[in-house]
Amino acid sequence: MNTQALPQTFPVETVRARFPALSQTSRPPIYLDNPAGTLVPQPVIDAVAGAMAEASSNLGGSFAGSKRADAIWLAAHRAVADLLGAASEREIVIGQNMTTLTLHLSRSIGRLFAPGDEIILTRMEHEGNVSPWLLLARDLGLTVKWLPFNRKTWRIEPADLAPLLSSSTRLLALNFASNMTGSVNDVAALSAMARKAGALVYVDAVQLVPHRLPDVATLGCDMLACSSYKFFGPHLGMVWGREPLLAQLEPYKVRCASDALPERFETGTPQTELLAGLAATVDYLAWLGDITGHGGSRRDKLLGGYRSFEAYENRLMHRLISGLRGLPGITIMGISDPAAFAHRVPTISFTHDTISTHVFAKALAEREIYAWSGHNFALEPARLLGLDEDEGVVRLGIAHYNTAEEIERTLAAIAEIVGADARMLA
Numbered sequence: 001m002n003t004q005a006l007p008q009t010f011p012v013e014t015v016r017a018r019f020p021a022l023s024q025t026s027r028p029p030i031y032l033d034n035p036a037g038t039l040v041p042q043p044v045i046d047a048v049a050g051a052m053a054e055a056s057s058n059l060g061g062s063f064a065g066s067k068r069a070d071a072i073w074l075a076a077h078r079a080v081a082d083l084l085g086a087a088s089e090r091e092i093v094i095g096q097n098m099t100t101l102t103l104h105l106s107r108s109i110g111r112l113f114a115p116g117d118e119i120i121l122t123r124m125e126h127e128g129n130v131s132p133w134l135l136l137a138r139d140l141g142l143t144v145k146w147l148p149f150n151r152k153t154w155r156i157e158p159a160d161l162a163p164l165l166s167s168s169t170r171l172l173a174l175n176f177a178s179n180m181t182g183s184v185n186d187v188a189a190l191s192a193m194a195r196k197a198g199a200l201v202y203v204d205a206v207q208l209v210p211h212r213l214p215d216v217a218t219l220g221c222d223m224l225a226c227s228s229y230k231f232f233g234p235h236l237g238m239v240w241g242r243e244p245l246l247a248q249l250e251p252y253k254v255r256c257a258s259d260a261l262p263e264r265f266e267t268g269t270p271q272t273e274l275l276a277g278l279a280a281t282v283d284y285l286a287w288l289g290d291i292t293g294h295g296g297s298r299r300d301k302l303l304g305g306y307r308s309f310e311a312y313e314n315r316l317m318h319r320l321i322s323g324l325r326g327l328p329g330i331t332i333m334g335i336s337d338p339a340a341f342a343h344r345v346p347t348i349s350f351t352h353d354t355i356s357t358h359v360f361a362k363a364l365a366e367r368e369i370y371a372w373s374g375h376n377f378a379l380e381p382a383r384l385l386g387l388d389e390d391e392g393v394v395r396l397g398i399a400h401y402n403t404a405e406e407i408e409r410t411l412a413a414i415a416e417i418v419g420a421d422a423r424m425l426a
Contacts, residue, residue, distance in 0.1 A: 010312035051276035115141035233281030
């Protein structure tokens with residue numbers, strides 16, 4: 001690859017033109033609520049509408065509408081296989097969302113366990129990769145061990161996992177990137193430790209995939225989950241699983257449903273129109289590789305596009321964190337040292353000494369800046385950090401369609417809110 005021929009700056013205005021929410025008004029809101037769900041580009045919207053118009057039939061028929069639906073189903077699974085680096089579409093299970101899929105698959109996984117077996121959950125994780133396993137432990141009489149994140153590095157450290165592993169360990173439920181702190185864990189190293197002990201590794205990559213491209217072939221985990229509405233697509237979840245493991249698991253399904261992979265884990269009629277949008281989402285991400293000068297296969301283009309917008313997002317993240325650190329009363333809940341930014345995604349959470357997180361989010365909303373406040377379903381991180389569970393944090397999340405000008409406007413708004421509070425206390 002000739003790097004000299006690649007664009008030196010990320011073409012953000014070209015990207016923003018693809019998103020109706022950003023391109024159909026002269027001064028759109030600033031969308032920093034991205035960790036909860038991103039905007040959707042026009043090609044995805046068109047794909048969903050087209051499938052509803054022309055492929056609303058069920059699967060498996062001999063007529064044209066059903067064949068179109070069959071093709072959409074297959075294209076979506078192949079697209080996600082390319083996105084995650086899977087061996088084939090047989091390893092991709094698609095469903096309503098990550099939490100629902102995890103709840104469903106946990107029942108099948110639990111049939112491999114016995115009372116007294118141990119599972120390890122982390123204090124960094126979103127509830128979607130906590131509560132399903134707590135419920136399973138309750139029902140089967142499993143022992144739950146809790147793995148904290150390191151308060152200095154903000155990551156799950158191998159040294160903290162090691163003493164929890166034993167011959168009875170059956171599962172490590174691990175998140176790739178935190179939806180509160182933005183910290184990125186070394187999944188390959190942690191997976192290797194758990195699998196050496198004989199445990200399965202189930203990874204929540206929901207917050208990673210909007211920013212970095214995983215390669216399940218090299219991570220060493222057994223299952224990896226993500227959600228397309230977090231990476232510019234429709235409201236669906238997907239789980240990659242090693243084919244031998246998926247084939248081993250007993251599916252919870254209706255009697256007349258297929259026993260083939262991955263259909264055996266996809267209950268009911270598939271959401272064909274959303275599957276069409278999902279395939280279009282992966283193609284949109286590959287298009288980012290095209291416009292930044294990367295060719296080759298779809299996977300190659302995905303890799304190139306991700307590298308380009310990750311570098312762009314990191315520049316915005318540097319500026320936002322730097323600006324927040326300069327404001328009085330603000331504490332960033334996550335990595336704030338630029339030397340360690342390789343270990344985080346641009347999800348930035350903070351608290352203020354005197355201003356409620358909910359008041360802060362409301363004040364930002366009044367200025368047309370979208371942000372979330374509260375625990376954001378990250379109960380365990382909130383508890384470990386000693387935060388009030390309802391108050392939690394103010395959470396800002398950068399996506400590749402955000403701009404430097406939006407970051408400056410956001411910092412100015414936060415400074416204004418902080419300054420107004422200071423004047424009231426004076």
